[in-house]
Amino acid sequence: MKIVFLKDLKADEVIAKDIYNEEGKLLITAGTKVGRGSISFLKRNNVFLVHIEDEKLSDIKVDKKLEKLKTKTLTKMPLIFNNILTGEYKNTMEAMETVDELVDYIVDKGTVNTNLYEVKLYDDYTYIHCLDTGIMAAFLGLSMGLNTARIKDLSIAAMLHDIGKTKIPSEIINKKEKLTDQEYAIIKNHPAYGRDILNSIGMLSEEVIDGVFNHHERYDGSGYPRGLKGNEISQFGRIISICDVFTAVSANRSYRLRFKPNEAYELILSGSGSMFDPDFVDEFRNTFFIYPLGSCVRLSNGVEGYVVKQNKSFPDRPVIRVIYEKDKANSISPYEIDLLQHNDIIIEEVI
Ligand SMILES: [Fe+2]
Numbered sequence: 001m002k003i004v005f006l007k008d009l010k011a012d013e014v015i016a017k018d019i020y021n022e023e024g025k026l027l028i029t030a031g032t033k034v035g036r037g038s039i040s041f042l043k044r045n046n047v048f049l050v051h052i053e054d055e056k057l058s059d060i061k062v063d064k065k066l067e068k069l070k071t072k073t074l075t076k077m078p079l080i081f082n083n084i085l086t087g088e089y090k091n092t093m094e095a096m097e098t099v100d101e102l103v104d105y106i107v108d109k110g111t112v113n114t115n116l117y118e119v120k121l122y123d124d125y126t127y128i129h130c131l132d133t134g135i136m137a138a139f140l141g142l143s144m145g146l147n148t149a150r151i152k153d154l155s156i157a158a159m160l161h162d163i164g165k166t167k168i169p170s171e172i173i174n175k176k177e178k179l180t181d182q183e184y185a186i187i188k189n190h191p192a193y194g195r196d197i198l199n200s201i202g203m204l205s206e207e208v209i210d211g212v213f214n215h216h217e218r219y220d221g222s223g224y225p226r227g228l229k230g231n232e233i234s235q236f237g238r239i240i241s242i243c244d245v246f247t248a249v250s251a252n253r254s255y256r257l258r259f260k261p262n263e264a265y266e267l268i269l270s271g272s273g274s275m276f277d278p279d280f281v282d283e284f285r286n287t288f289f290i291y292p293l294g295s296c297v298r299l300s301n302g303v304e305g306y307v308v309k310q311n312k313s314f315p316d317r318p319v320i321r322v323i324y325e326k327d328k329a330n331s332i333s334p335y336e337i338d339l340l341q342h343n344d345i346i347i348e349e350v351i
């Protein structure tokens with residue numbers, strides 16, 4: 001399996017992973033052979049990255065079970081949100097059982113292939129965004145050693161963190177220009193609205209509600225609504241803030257023009273101790289890799305290849321299978337470079 005930009009997708013290639021639109025509707029299933037029609041169909045749906053099968057990279061596999069569970073959870077997301085907002089609490093808890101299943105899988109598997117741009121393929125605020133934030137939080141919670149019940153709660157809080165925004169006028173939420181001070185003050189109410197909405201269900205734990213209420217607090221006290229500092233901010237709040245900022249920053253950049261997966265990642269690292277709890281940023285570093293398996297990169301020594309293996313705790317130093325060298329066109333036989341063993345070589349860009 002490898003990852004290609006839509007502009008590089010060719011007819012007759014085989015899709016390796018289900019493709020969704022921004023609302024989470026299935027567009028093309030894995031195993032489908034690409035035709036001309038499907039390329040323009042994907043373009044119309046704003047898809048810009050696709051996973052395709054590749055013989056030379058047949059050892060890299062999509063985690064089909066995880067994909068299935070993500071799809072199942074995604075289809076329940078509108079139900080979860082609508083039920084909470086209309087007070088249908090019994091159905092809400094039923095819909096949330098899929099979150100349980102998803103977290104159980106993540107916990108059972110131990111290390112799932114945690115690649116950041118796998119978690120963030122679209123740039124609009126959608127159910128996919130909520131789901132991705134929830135999955136990211138589950139991975140972080142797992143590597144921090146939380147027990148399964150708490151990881152489930154954390155994941156639910158992360159999925160619902162912005163539910164309070166449903167109480168903010170959509171003109172303000174969707175405004176493209178800079179917000180006035182007054183509008184910004186209104187936006188700042190959304191963590192408290194979220195707390196109130198979730199409180200009214202009466203079935204979620206204090207920790208879930210507090211995580212939502214605290215997700216805009218910052219480690220150095222510069223956040224809102226209360227300007228809490230350090231450990232005054234709940235653990236869930238400190239974890240969700242990292243996941244939320246990561247996905248928000250990814251969304252604000254135009255992936256379609258140029259994709260630089262290291263930028264949002266570095267922003268999180270640079271916020272260590274100011275925006276974020278430094279211990280949790282270390283966990284972030286140990287949990288997520290920058291370059292996903294199957295992505296094509298150019299190295300500083302001029303060669304190009306695919307990421308085929310990760311090195312734990314070294315998010316930017318994976319193993320690369322080189323398939324191209326300058327001046328040698330297609331004639332080289334593939335070989336691997338472990339960037340952990342070659343400190344003089346860096347990844348220059350994703351191509
Ligand atoms: Fe928020």
